């Protein structure tokens with residue numbers, strides 16, 4: 001018997017949703033990169049957090065709570081009928097670790113955007129993915145007027161292992177972003193198939 | 199001092215405040231004390247006795263992550279105006295949608311949408327759905343590589 005339900009069932013194939021994380025310091029170009037390759041205008045959503053602080057006033061040790069919102073932006077690339085790739089920019093503020101935890105969970109890999117004006121701002125992202133065992137590439141985003149680094153200099157400054165690709169990029173250029181993502185996925189595949197990396 | 203041998207990164211950052219390194223802990227939630235006066239928590243709401251209240255749920259409590267797929271199991275009904283968020287979610291979920299897309303579309307925080315979606319799955323308004331074809335990780339990676347190259 002036909003039910004109302006069957007009319008709302010999707011006729012088309014439901015693709016598998018996979019994700020890549022775009023991380024880096026504040027203002028490193030994460031949102032720009034997502035926008036450059038996304039097939040949709042990057043969507044933005046928020047996570048609301050409770051900020052708890054202790055003993056900051058004479059209520060002495062009583063927990064104060066206020067809420068803070070963190071913006072999370074993401075883009076989408078339809079790969080084929082079976083796979084849709086989501087790109088998530090990490091929240092600019094690096095203290096929101098639980099967001100990172102969830103974002104990293106099940107991610108294919110990550111791009112760490114290194115901002116040449118302040119290379120140190122991506123250290124925590126490098127640490128995070130290294131410790132989590134999430135494969136990543138470092139994309140060096142050059143800003144006008146900042147020091148021009150060579151790949152080896154960045155590699156040395158960030159102290160990433162030799163197999164981690166370090167590529168120069170411009171987050172505003174679609175082609176450049178595409179290359180970064182291809183580099184990442186190639187790196188992930190290579191990592192899982194050492195025999196093929198010869 | 200860092201003791202994990204990441205000397206290059208540590209040395210280059212020696213001028214940075216200590217804080218930067220404390221924040222490098224992989225699981226800050228278990229290191230809240232180190233943050234000093236403040237810490238950030240995933241919020242929650244107590245909804246006892248109010249079926250329309252929306253719990254703000256995390257991935258653990260709801261069983262839904264940002265990319266979990268749901269689809270409408272019914273069309274928005276005439277009582278939906280009482281709970282406009284639910285109506286909006288149903289409207290956007292006529293085709294399978296991820297939780298995070300629904301959040302962006304209805305302009306509500308992910309945690310809240312997760313709570314509403316979990317409630318709607320529980321009451322049968324939404325259905326969770328898996329991909330039509332489940333591919334292995336290598337197949338996915340190869341598809342993604344080919345797809346990206348041909349962008």
Ligand SMILES: Nc1nc2c(ncn2[C@@H]2O[C@H](COP(=O)(O)OP(=O)(O)OP(=O)(O)O)[C@@H](O)[C@H]2O)c(=O)[nH]1
Pocket residue numbers: 024025026027028029030031032033089091092093141142143144169170171172
């Ligand atoms: N010169 C140059 N400018 C860039 C590049 N990428 C981004 N920008 C600019 O840098 C600014 C910050 O870029 P966003 O993409 O917003 O950086 P973000 O990492 O998302 O920043 P937060 O989310 O605030 O941490 C914008 O004005 C961009 O236009 C780049 O590759 N080169």
Ligand SMILES: [Mg+2]
Pocket residue numbers: 030031032073089092
């Ligand atoms: Mg941004």
